[in-house]
Amino acid sequence: MAATSSEFHDSNINNDGLPLVFYHCGQKYRGIPFREWIGTRYRLLEPSDSTFPTLSCSVRVLLCVGISEVTSEILDQLPSLECVVGSSVGVNHIDVAECCRRGIKVTSAGDAFTEDVADYAVGLLIAVLRRLSSADRFVRDGMWPVKGEYPLGLKLGGKQVGIVGLGSIGSEIAKRLEAFGCIIAYNSRKKKELVTFPYYETIHDLARNSDALIVCCTLTNETHHLINKEVLTALGKTGVIVNVGRGPLIDEKELVQSLLHGEIGGAALDVFENEPHVPEELLALNNVVLSAHKAVTTPESFSALVRVIVGNLDAFFAKQPFLSEVEPI
Incomplete structure (x- = not known):
């Protein structure tokens, strides 16, 4: 059964008052403390969460940590997805063409690094x-x-x-x-x-x-x-x-x-x-x-990255222009 408008709203602006964001983080990026940095602004939902089966159908935005792959299979799990917020400059790990085909916007880290x-x-x-x-x-x-x-x-x-x-x-x-x-x-x-x-x-x-x-x-x-x-x-x-x-x-x-x-x-x-x-x-x-793929990483660049990510997430929920939208393919 499709969610009603009130159920849809409740699943994206939760009981704790925080907007809902699907948190897509591969194992190798678990050391990056995005939860600590932005967890007070958004409710971060992961596949391992008990509420995932209930909420996944109404999640509208995905936060991609590092270069965790965003494939069509992942997109299939989130049928209401409207935006993928990236945390890297390159987006080759995101199936941008498939996102475009589905009408899903994609953002990158912009000039953070x-x-x-x-x-x-x-x-x-x-x-x-x-x-x-x-x-x-x-x-x-x-x-x-x-x-x-x-x-x-x-x-x-x-x-x-x-x-x-x-x-x-x-x-x-x-x-x-x-x-x-x-x-x-x-x-x-x-x-x-x-x-x-x-x-x-x-x-x-x-x-x-x-x-x-x-x-x-x-x-x-x-x-x-x-x-x-x-x-x-x-x-x-x-x-x-x-x-x-x-x-x-x-x-x-x-x-x-x-x-x-x-x-x-x-x-x-x-x-x-x-x-x-x-x-x-x-x-x-x-x-x-x-060098061990560290050109992008300084404390200052991570601070700049958080500002870009938060800016793009805020822009999505406020229906404002993104800070760093990726050109459609």
């Missing part, structure tokens, strides 16, 4: 150019007194840096690198009308004209393995690559082979294809900097 990721990307670029990670190991392993001077790294200033994906994060990276005296070019889905940096229509051409590539675009079916063997070859023996986007943007097997055979100069990676698993070959390479 933008500055932190941009800072991290520049830090990784400096680290791989100046070989900071291997220099640290060189000292810790007691090699300085034994082997003498550590090999020289490369200067950042004056380098031609190609940015793959000139969205909000890519733009902040460009701003920071300009201050170092870098020469910026970019590739995006389309040329940005108000941007003066040189635009390359293909990643291959961008790589061929760059000393370094920074990958920060969205992962989609079209951008999966965007960085392939041909792009890495175009980057060349002295070129380096930084990835702060998503692991599958790079063909990881081809990257490993290019590094092992000296076909590119180095890599700095915060993301990987099969996290938390990292190819063993990368662990021993001195021209590789590795």
